[in-house]
Amino acid sequence: MRLREENESIKEHLRNENESIKEHLRKAFSLKDDSASHEEIRSRLLDGGIITGTNLCVLVCAMVIASVGLNMSSTAVIIGAMLISPIMGSILASAYGSVSNDYPVLRNYAAGFGMQVAISIAAATIYFFLSPVKEPTVELLARTSPSFYDVLIAFFGGLAGIIGQTRIDKTNTVIPGVAIATALMPPLCTCGYSIANGRWDMLLGAGYLFIINAYFIFLAATIILSVLKIPKMKEFTEKEWKVRRFIMIRNTIILAIPSIIAVYYML
Numbered sequence: 001m002r003l004r005e006e007n008e009s010i011k012e013h014l015r016n017e018n019e020s021i022k023e024h025l026r027k028a029f030s031l032k033d034d035s036a037s038h039e040e041i042r043s044r045l046l047d048g049g050i051i052t053g054t055n056l057c058v059l060v061c062a063m064v065i066a067s068v069g070l071n072m073s074s075t076a077v078i079i080g081a082m083l084i085s086p087i088m089g090s091i092l093a094s095a096y097g098s099v100s101n102d103y104p105v106l107r108n109y110a111a112g113f114g115m116q117v118a119i120s121i122a123a124a125t126i127y128f129f130l131s132p133v134k135e136p137t138v139e140l141l142a143r144t145s146p147s148f149y150d151v152l153i154a155f156f157g158g159l160a161g162i163i164g165q166t167r168i169d170k171t172n173t174v175i176p177g178v179a180i181a182t183a184l185m186p187p188l189c190t191c192g193y194s195i196a197n198g199r200w201d202m203l204l205g206a207g208y209l210f211i212i213n214a215y216f217i218f219l220a221a222t223i224i225l226s227v228l229k230i231p232k233m234k235e236f237t238e239k240e241w242k243v244r245r246f247i248m249i250r251n252t253i254i255l256a257i258p259s260i261i262a263v264y265y266m267l
Helices: 002-028 038-048 053-071 075-084 087-099 103-130 148-165 174-182 185-197 200-227 238-266
Strands: none
Touching: 038 087, 038 148, 053 075, 053 103, 053 185, 075 185, 087 103, 087 148, 087 200, 103 185, 148 200, 148 238, 185 200, 200 238
16 A cells, blocks of 8 residues: 555656656747737737838849859858848748738738849849849859758748747847858859749749748748747638648648659769
């Protein structure tokens, strides 16, 4: 009898310790404890994705700077262009519209993102068409062979970016680092180079790299915003949620498979 009581006491003690450890881990990795209000998050993300004359002018400047950096194989110049580019804001704003089921917001920011991509490629194409340096540099060629490692960089960079944007503290340094790591600008510049010089083999690789970066940043943002329980314009039925999850999983697998094959052949 006494032995049974001691065993029960030990089990209870271990159970309490496990619960205590779980609670400490939950608090340590909690995203909700220091998150901004839902109104503040909405304002930040939607304001950051606004397509204005100023943003478009900055975008064109960033594209030309990045194109020069790629053309001259200057890493420092390329990094500078990535830091001033506003293109990531549209992706995060589109993710907010998707999670909140606000289709007008999603439609507007997705269309704005498409316009940014078109303007970026056009600016890069004009630069490389006029540039006397026609041979592809190492920096240009580096953007034509995406692999699964690029998927990981884009996804975890997107996680870091949206977490940084949803914190109470606005003075974080996450976004500049994410802009450098996920590298949305160089693949678009490489697309412009490919079009200007008729290098369609490079266009395929650079276009795929850009799609990987943009999609997995979007995916990471939707996951974090869902965890934060962003208010929704309307609630989905269980069937609609299942269809939506299926589409997301299907798209993720389709986009990731070529990059996994690339890693296999690389190794």
